[in-house]
Amino acid sequence: MSQKTCLFKNHQNHGGKIVDFAGWEMPINYGSQVEEHHQVRTDAGMFDVSHMTVVDLEGDKVIAFLQYLLANDVAKLKTEGKALYSAMLNEQGGVIDDLIVYYMNDQWFRMVVNAGTRDKDLAWINKQSGAFDVSVTERPELAMIAVQGPNAREKALSALPLDVSQASAALKRFVGTASGDWFVARTGYTGEDGFEIMLPESETPAFWEALVEAGVKPIGLGARDTLRLEAGMNLYGTDMDESTSPLISNLGWTIAWEPEGRNFIGRDKIAAEKAAGVKQKLVGLVLEGKGVLRGHMKVVCEAGEGEITSGTFSPSLKQAIAIARVPVAIGETCDVEVRGKLLKARVVKPVFFREGKPCL
Numbered sequence: 001m002s003q004k005t006c007l008f009k010n011h012q013n014h015g016g017k018i019v020d021f022a023g024w025e026m027p028i029n030y031g032s033q034v035e036e037h038h039q040v041r042t043d044a045g046m047f048d049v050s051h052m053t054v055v056d057l058e059g060d061k062v063i064a065f066l067q068y069l070l071a072n073d074v075a076k077l078k079t080e081g082k083a084l085y086s087a088m089l090n091e092q093g094g095v096i097d098d099l100i101v102y103y104m105n106d107q108w109f110r111m112v113v114n115a116g117t118r119d120k121d122l123a124w125i126n127k128q129s130g131a132f133d134v135s136v137t138e139r140p141e142l143a144m145i146a147v148q149g150p151n152a153r154e155k156a157l158s159a160l161p162l163d164v165s166q167a168s169a170a171l172k173r174f175v176g177t178a179s180g181d182w183f184v185a186r187t188g189y190t191g192e193d194g195f196e197i198m199l200p201e202s203e204t205p206a207f208w209e210a211l212v213e214a215g216v217k218p219i220g221l222g223a224r225d226t227l228r229l230e231a232g233m234n235l236y237g238t239d240m241d242e243s244t245s246p247l248i249s250n251l252g253w254t255i256a257w258e259p260e261g262r263n264f265i266g267r268d269k270i271a272a273e274k275a276a277g278v279k280q281k282l283v284g285l286v287l288e289g290k291g292v293l294r295g296h297m298k299v300v301c302e303a304g305e306g307e308i309t310s311g312t313f314s315p316s317l318k319q320a321i322a323i324a325r326v327p328v329a330i331g332e333t334c335d336v337e338v339r340g341k342l343l344k345a346r347v348v349k350p351v352f353f354r355e356g357k358p359c360l
Contacts, residue, residue, distance in 0.1 A: 005050035006143050006201040010208045014218050021221055022116035024051040029220035036223035037315040040190055041356060044149035044156075045219035046211050051115040054139040054198055055125070058108045065132035066101065066109060069125065071246060071264055073256035077103035081176040083187055086254055087246045088124070089266030093273065094242035095249060097121050098234060100187060102176050110176075110183070112144075112196075114236050128265070142183075143204040145197045147216055148227075150356060152194035153186075159210040160184070160197075168195065189224065191231025191354035226312050229323065232284065232351030232359075238295060239282065239309040239323055245270050248325060250282035250350055281328050282309070284350035286360065287320035291338050293345075294322075300342060301334040303327035308336065316353045317360070323350050 002025045011018065016027030026048065029036060039045045057066065066074040072086035082103050088096045097117045102110040113121045126136050147156040157165045160182075167177050168184040176185030176196075183198040199207060212218070225235070232250075234240055240249035247255075247270055255270070256262070285308070287293055293311030306326030314321045322345075326334070335342035351359045 003051070005048055006204050007048045007050060007208055010205055011048065011218070014212075016218065016220065019221075022051065024115060026051065027218070027220040029222045030218050033220065033222035033226070034315050036217070036219040037226050039217050040149045040192055040219055040223065040227055041316055041353075042150065044147060044152040044194075044216045045223070046208070046216045047146040047148070047219050047221075047224055048144075048208075049146050049196070050143035050201075050204070052144055053113045053115065053118045053121070054142045054144065055111045055113060055122070056108065056137045056139060057111060057125075057129075057134055058137070059132065059134035060107060061132040062107060062109055062134050065129060065134045067262055068132075068264055069128055070101070071255045071266065071270075073258075073262065074101060074103065074109065076256070079175065080104065081171075081178070081185070083174045083176060083185060087240075087251050088121070089246070089264070089270070090124075090242055091266060091269070093245045093266040093269030095236070095240045095244060095246060095251070096124055096242055098236055098240070098251070102185065104178070116237060141201055142181075142198045143201045145199070145204070145208065145211070146188055146190075146194065147197065147211065148188045148190040148192045148194035148219075150192060152192065152216070155214045155216050156195050156197070156211065159207065159214040159216070189233055190227040191233070192227070193355065226315060229310050229312050229321065230314055230316055230353040232323070232349070232354075234282075234323075235310060244325075245273055247273055247278045248280040248282070279328060280306070280325050282323055282325055282350050283330060284348040284352060285311075285322040285324050285334070285336065285345040286317075286348055286352075287322075287336065288344045288346060291320055291343055293320045293336060293338070297322075298337040299324050299326050299334050299345075300337065301326065301330045303329035303331070306330070306334075314352060317358060321352050
């Protein structure tokens, strides 16, 4: 049975087209996915991300636990509210999930995990936490709204309760702050500036409408996907999963190899993979002619074959773009098999458009 967030009626009232997403009834768009995409790139839009899971981890050994659980190193976090992006790996070095963890204090971290991986994530975290005597508390009473775009912060600050607004106004990138039961972080998944706001479910529908009054438009999951792809941000289950290591998923930068003695789960496997020489990588592709790139299309180059993991037509660039897993030795161009024909594509870094500017 599909679940509904506390904003389901708001979506209906604003004309949201509802689809099933990871077991949740969510809006794919509110009329025009392309218009919603441009709304975020040029002004301010908001997404209901209440289907994602907020987890609080607490205990005297919580730092040691997260140093073992995650490939990135939480010991780097010294500022209250500072966020860290990391992969959580299995023993074979495969990606169980990618997530953000916030340092609240030395005994308390807050984690946000993906909706589609909630059950396996919580089972894995609880299984590993026993040896560290860390409490793992899911926070289902908290909803979450992402407000994104060049005008997102200004408009969101005008709609937030005064005390929350004052606490959030000076936030730096990738830092959050708690104000009562609310938590505001300057993070996002679109390649634009903005906030991700966690707040009590009971206050969320009214806050959604306050954002509408402030000029922030509702945006569906369709535009969320084209925005994140333009920004070169991975989607779990599409660009990486438990069968792929972070080294071949453009997540090598999230692995903290130092200190050398830190034994995080999966370290031995990915260290051996690195030492042997990584055979694949994620790259960006830009189709040189007409057409649309889609997931699972075959990529052909002199070094061998690969596959598109995510593809779309970029509303910002007005070109077909994709993220693809290919041989490391791929050159500057390749061919993509589209409906039985090989079409030329340019190989670029897997970041196409961020903060109002092309990155090609």
